[in-house]
């Protein structure tokens with residue numbers, strides 16, 4: 001039986017080594033970004049490991065329990081009930097440190113996620129929490145042996161309570177993170193969440209039963225086989241978890257690919273905007289500035305972040321129709337003839353036709369078509385009036401005019417802030433939507449140093 005006990009101890013050590021390696025691999029495979037050395041990441045994962053947090057808390061609670069047992073404080077507080085006081089303090093401390101150690105996992109995992117620049121901090125939290133479930137379960141059995149001899153039923157109850165609180169907390173966090181992750185998961189590589197639910201449920205039930213028997217016969221060598229069996233189950237659980245981690249990595253890659261496509265789209269849109277602006281040497285940067293001002297307005301008008309982003313892209317491409325206007329007309333320094341003016345006025349329609357081709361983002365064409373409409377209905381190309389003009393186009397119209405006044409032209413320098421302000425104020429309700437104009441005036445008033453110009 002002595003051999004079996006040694007095997008049990010060896011198995012325990014092997015388990016912890018394997019646990020640390022798997023934890024490191026999980027972090028590395030899911031969240032590792034270039035720029036962090038592997039050794040550095042390994043030590044980071046080592047010191048922030050749930051295993052160490054739990055061991056730390058177990059260590060401190062044991063020390064405090066022993067110190068308390070020898071101090072007079074307990075006697076002062078509870079008179080003659082000496083044994084009960086030791087137990088009471090000990091139990092309380094064990095309970096508090098156990099809960100604290102679970103709570104500590106949250107900021108640690110959050111900071112790690114931030115440090116590793118994870119796409120989603122929930123994923124890092126997820127890894128930490130899953131590994132802390134394993135440790136909480138393994139640890140609960142082991143900590144019993146560290147109890148002082150005086151520990152009785154009260155201490156046992158406090159262990160049980162901390163165990164239950166731990167499992168409930170972890171399950172709640174687990175559900176929260178599941179929700180966050182399921183929103184992210186890519187449909188084509190849908191994660192099998194049922195696997196997550198089945199594996200821990202079976203594990204918790206089987207392990208708790210085995211744990212109960214090993215605790216009940218703790219002094220006997222007869223429990224060694226049961227103990228080894230429980231570790232085998234633990235390892236199986238870790239293995240299942242590792243398979244799932246790989247699944248998450250696939251989703252992580254899908255999200256990364258999605259992000260890359262998004263970045264590419266934005267860059268293509270910006271390149272297009274620069275192409276249009278380059279046609280006219282005096283409107284360089286116009287589209288990007290209009291996009292920036294439109295986003296500022298949308299944000300101030302209380303639109304959602306998605307809507308603000310939409311306005312930005314619409315504004316970025318609002319003048320794309322100018323691609324169809326000859327350079328001579330755009331760069332003409334003399335007064336435009338009626339014909340030339342008529343050609344210029346075609347750019348909203350041309351832009352609309354171009355952008356309507358982008359089937360995945362049909363809304364992009366709104367800004368192009370209606371940014372020259374006026375609130376009083378005297379604009380072009382459709383002569384829409386008031387709220388008939390799409391709201392986003394009314395925002396872009398104000399931003400467009402603001403940038404036209406605050407940038408240099410071949411025939412003049414940008415206008416003074418007072419002049420721009422009064423232009424917008426005077427044209428609110430006629431040329432501009434009064435609400436949007438009011439918002440623009442607020443932005444101007446806050447721009448004390450007049451930084452918002454070309």
Ligand SMILES: [Fe+2]
Nearest residue numbers: 318319371372
């Ligand atoms: Fe325009």
